[in-house]
Amino acid sequence: MTNVVVIGDPFVPADNLAAAAKGLMLESPLNIQRFDWQAEKSRSEFREVIKILEHDGPNGFELSSDILAAVSTAEYLLVHLAPVSQNLLAHAKKLKMIGTCRGGLEHIDLAEVKKSKELSVINVIRNAEPVADFTMGLMYATVRNIAASAIQVKNGDWPQNFPNDAYKTSFSNLKVGLVGLGHIGKIVAKRLTALGLEVSAYDAFAQQAALEQEGYQIKLKSLQEIFSDSDVVSLHLRVVPETINLIDQSLLQLMKPSAYLINTARPDIIKQEDLIECLTKKKIAGAGIDVLWEEPIAPDEPLLRLDNVVITSHIAGDTIDAIERSPQLLQKEMNKVLQKA
Numbered sequence: 001m002t003n004v005v006v007i008g009d010p011f012v013p014a015d016n017l018a019a020a021a022k023g024l025m026l027e028s029p030l031n032i033q034r035f036d037w038q039a040e041k042s043r044s045e046f047r048e049v050i051k052i053l054e055h056d057g058p059n060g061f062e063l064s065s066d067i068l069a070a071v072s073t074a075e076y077l078l079v080h081l082a083p084v085s086q087n088l089l090a091h092a093k094k095l096k097m098i099g100t101c102r103g104g105l106e107h108i109d110l111a112e113v114k115k116s117k118e119l120s121v122i123n124v125i126r127n128a129e130p131v132a133d134f135t136m137g138l139m140y141a142t143v144r145n146i147a148a149s150a151i152q153v154k155n156g157d158w159p160q161n162f163p164n165d166a167y168k169t170s171f172s173n174l175k176v177g178l179v180g181l182g183h184i185g186k187i188v189a190k191r192l193t194a195l196g197l198e199v200s201a202y203d204a205f206a207q208q209a210a211l212e213q214e215g216y217q218i219k220l221k222s223l224q225e226i227f228s229d230s231d232v233v234s235l236h237l238r239v240v241p242e243t244i245n246l247i248d249q250s251l252l253q254l255m256k257p258s259a260y261l262i263n264t265a266r267p268d269i270i271k272q273e274d275l276i277e278c279l280t281k282k283k284i285a286g287a288g289i290d291v292l293w294e295e296p297i298a299p300d301e302p303l304l305r306l307d308n309v310v311i312t313s314h315i316a317g318d319t320i321d322a323i324e325r326s327p328q329l330l331q332k333e334m335n336k337v338l339q340k341a
Contacts, residue, residue, distance in 0.1 A: 012080035020327035058083030101326035126326035127317030132187035142288035167258035177230030
C-alpha cells in the first residue's frame with residue numbers, strides 16, 4: 001500500500017488534488033487521505049493568508065493534529081498552498097516526494113527539506129502562459145500609453161501628449177532585456193522574437209549553447225549590460241535571498257532615459273525607494289508593474305502620484321484555467337520523475 005496525503009485550500013480543493021493523485025504511477029493500492037486547509041475562508045479572505053505565507057514562510061502556521069498524524073505515515077504529499085513547515089516535516093519521516101501545483105515555493109521550508117537526501121520537491125508553473133501574455137500586454141500598455149490614455153479618456157480628457165513623447169516608437173524597434181529565464185521568461189522570449197524584436201537575457205543558470213540548441217534566439221548578457229543596452233527590461237525572477245533588492249540604484253542608473261521597466265514577478269526584487277526616485281526624477285521613460293510592496297495599494301503610495309507608471313492589481317496570472325488545471329499539470333510532472341525512479 002502507498003500512502004498519499006493531499007491538502008487542499010480555497011483555490012485548489014483536496015478533491016481535485018486527490019483526483020490527480022489517483023493518476024500517479026505509484027504502487028497499488030493507494031491510500032489517499034484528504035484534508036482542506038483554511039477551507040472556511042473565501043478566496044478573497046484567503047488572499048490575505050497567501051500574502052503572509054509568501055512574506056513570512058510556512059513556519060508561522062499551525063496544522064491540525066489529524067494532518068500531522070496522517071503525514072507521519074505518508075510517502076507522498078500533494079499541496080497547493082498549504083504550509084509544508086518544519087513541524088510537518090518533523091512528523092513526515094517516511095515522506096519521499098512533495099508535489100505542489102504552483103511555481104513559488106515560499107510555503108515550503110526548503111532548508112528543512114534539504115536535510116533529507118531521500119526527499120524531493122516537484123512544482124509546476126501553473127500560470128506561466130497567462131503571466132507571459134500579461135507581460136506582453138503590459139509592455140504594450142506602458143510603451144504605447146494605452147493604459148494612460150484609457151484612464152484619462154474615462155476622466156473626461158482627450159490626451160494627445162504623454163511623458164514619453166520624446167521616445168515614442170514602434171514596438172518592433174525596441175530591444176528587450178529579460179532578467180530571469182525560467183518558464184515565464186522563456187515564453188516571453190518566444191513571443192518577442194516571433195514579433196521580430198531583438199531579445200537578450202540575464203540568467204545565472206542559463207547557457208548560450210543550450211539556449212541555441214533549444215531554438216531560442218536570445219543573447220545572454222551580464223545584468224549590467226541588460227540594464228544599459230535594453231529599451232525594455234522585464235523582470236522574471238523569484239524572491240530568494242540573492243534577489244531581494246537586486247534591482248537598485250546601481251542598475252537603474254544604467255538604463256537609458258528612453259527605457260522602460262516591467263515587473264510581473266515579485267516586488268521585493270526591486271528596491272522600492274530607488275524605483276520611486278528613478279520614476280519621480282524621470283530618469284527613465286516609464287514603468288509597468290503588476291506587483292506592489294503593499295497590496296492592496298495604499299492611498300498614499302507615492303507611485304500613484306506619478307504619470308509615467310502603469311500599475312495593475314496583481315492579476316498577471318489570474319485566468320480561469322490556470323488554477324483549475326494545476327493538479328493535472330502536477331500529476332504529469334510527478335509522473336515524469338516517478339517513471340525515472
